[in-house]
Amino acid sequence: MNEPAPLSEGEQRRLRGLDAGALWHPFTQMQAYLDDDPPPPLIVSAEGNWLVAMDGSRYLDANCGYWCQALGARPAAVERAVAAQLQRFSHSTLLGLGHAPAAELAGRLAELAGEPLAHAFFADSGSEAVEVALKIAYQYQVHRGHPERSRFLALGEAYHGDTLGAVSVGGVELFHATYRPLLFPVERVPPPYCFRCPWKKKPESCALECAGALEAALEQHAHELAALIVEPFVLGPGGVIPQPRDYLARSVAAARRHGVPVIFDEVAVGMGRLGRIFAFEELGAKPDLVCVAKGLTAGVVPLSAVLATREIYAAFLGTFGERKTFFHGHTFTGSALGCAAALAALEILGEPEFQRRLREETIPAFWRMLEPLRELPHVGEVRGRGMMAGLELVRDQVAREAFPWARRTGHRVVLAARKRGVNLRAIGDLVLAVPPLTLKPDELALLGRVLGESIRDVAEDSKT
Numbered sequence: 001m002n003e004p005a006p007l008s009e010g011e012q013r014r015l016r017g018l019d020a021g022a023l024w025h026p027f028t029q030m031q032a033y034l035d036d037d038p039p040p041p042l043i044v045s046a047e048g049n050w051l052v053a054m055d056g057s058r059y060l061d062a063n064c065g066y067w068c069q070a071l072g073a074r075p076a077a078v079e080r081a082v083a084a085q086l087q088r089f090s091h092s093t094l095l096g097l098g099h100a101p102a103a104e105l106a107g108r109l110a111e112l113a114g115e116p117l118a119h120a121f122f123a124d125s126g127s128e129a130v131e132v133a134l135k136i137a138y139q140y141q142v143h144r145g146h147p148e149r150s151r152f153l154a155l156g157e158a159y160h161g162d163t164l165g166a167v168s169v170g171g172v173e174l175f176h177a178t179y180r181p182l183l184f185p186v187e188r189v190p191p192p193y194c195f196r197c198p199w200k201k202k203p204e205s206c207a208l209e210c211a212g213a214l215e216a217a218l219e220q221h222a223h224e225l226a227a228l229i230v231e232p233f234v235l236g237p238g239g240v241i242p243q244p245r246d247y248l249a250r251s252v253a254a255a256r257r258h259g260v261p262v263i264f265d266e267v268a269v270g271m272g273r274l275g276r277i278f279a280f281e282e283l284g285a286k287p288d289l290v291c292v293a294k295g296l297t298a299g300v301v302p303l304s305a306v307l308a309t310r311e312i313y314a315a316f317l318g319t320f321g322e323r324k325t326f327f328h329g330h331t332f333t334g335s336a337l338g339c340a341a342a343l344a345a346l347e348i349l350g351e352p353e354f355q356r357r358l359r360e361e362t363i364p365a366f367w368r369m370l371e372p373l374r375e376l377p378h379v380g381e382v383r384g385r386g387m388m389a390g391l392e393l394v395r396d397q398v399a400r401e402a403f404p405w406a407r408r409t410g411h412r413v414v415l416a417a418r419k420r421g422v423n424l425r426a427i428g429d430l431v432l433a434v435p436p437l438t439l440k441p442d443e444l445a446l447l448g449r450v451l452g453e454s455i456r457d458v459a460e461d462s463k464t
């Protein structure tokens with residue numbers, strides 16, 4: 001690895017001052033950030049699956065830039081595609097004009113998704129993709145003559161992004177409660193959260209009450225629903241909560257029976273994270289709208305997309321005077337750089353040999369690495385799917401009792417891992433392991449060792 005020299009002490013102090021004095025970090029309690037000792041790394045370069053901080057320290061990025069750098073931090077083919085696109089043009093609006101990379105990418109996504117998901121609408125982030133899907137779903141109902149179908153059915157512990165529409169359908173109290181007065185009302189069903197089953201069931205007594213609740217909600221509210229929105233297979237940031245077998249199939253089948261369109265938010269689980277380009281490929285049924293982001297460009301530049309069925313797209317066609325236009329689009333919608341990056345990323349992610357290796361080697365090895373961690377003190381559950389795992393830390397493993405929130409147990413594991421050269425992220429006391437899909441065997445071994453040692457360190461501390 002061609003590492004740059006650490007920055008001079010003076011330059012480090014200057015940057016640290018700016019970071020502390022001028023920058024407001026997202027989803028970060030700034031007081032706690034400023035109090036971290038040693039202070040959080042300030043990244044100046046990256047190579048492979050590693051980040052390099054200004055003082056020269058290196059970190060295996062097991063959070064891969066918040067789950068988006070599917071091919072590591074510096075995927076050469078994707079960077080080359082962006083550089084080549086920069087030589088042609090960096091930006092041209094899609095509002096009323098076309099451009100080559102966007103047309104190519106829309107065609108490629110439609111080809112990969114297969115009929116009837118034949119149309120792609122681009123956006124800039126996962127949150128915006130969700131906004132787009134919600135607006136399309138509602139406007140589709142308006143065009144069908146059902147303006148009263150304006151509600152959405154969503155899951156508890158769902159996370160769909162942090163713009164207001166996405167927050168409305170989100171169900172994570174910690175992230176969303178403050179904003180409730182600003183949000184539109186949503187029909188919500190309890191999540192299929194087996195570790196803390198809302199119906200207090202055990203695996204032996206489970207009769208998929210969670211799927212039953214979703215079916216009942218569809219039955220009761222179908223007449224007023226614009227769509228059901230769900231993160232398929234795993235609820236991501238809300239707790240890396242895998243859905244029990246048959247949950248998704250039953251939910252989609254029930255939505256179909258009641259004529260309720262289905263939105264899959266595949267922002268976290270798509271683009272290889274679960275072993276396939278689209279998570280719905282595992283299901284054998286397709287949603288009506290699907291949101292993808294994060295790994296779409298392998299995390300090199302921001303871009304997201306919503307794929308829509310032919311039927312939905314067709315409902316928006318009409319004369320200019322009919323005003324069936326989809327009134328949405330940002331300045332950078334369908335960024336040429338983003339589209340070029342996505343085309344290059346999909347070339348790798350969609351390659352059959354890459355996918356075979358991912359499903360048959362990388363993902364099984366990842367779960368073999370995680371297996372022994374289940375036995376560690378204070379690990380309540382290790383859960384997830386594909387290359388996405390969460391380790392829920394608890395004070396009492398039998399009672400599944402949480403640590404006091406203010407103790408920041410999850411964060412203390414993150415700090416302990418940082419000392420050992422691995423970058424992790426925790427949401428509360430859920431320690432996340434969401435590494436690049438290109439994780440090498442020695443890096444996987446390092447991740448396993450560091451997770452184990454860091455959790456043990458913190459568990460030792462927590463005895464008191």
Ligand SMILES: Cc1ncc(COP(=O)(O)O)c(C=O)c1O
Pocket residue numbers: 125126127128130159160161162231236237265266267268269293294
């Ligand atoms: C399932 C899901 N939906 C939506 C989003 C929002 O995406 P973004 O952060 O790109 O706005 C995320 C982000 O983590 C996500 O995991």
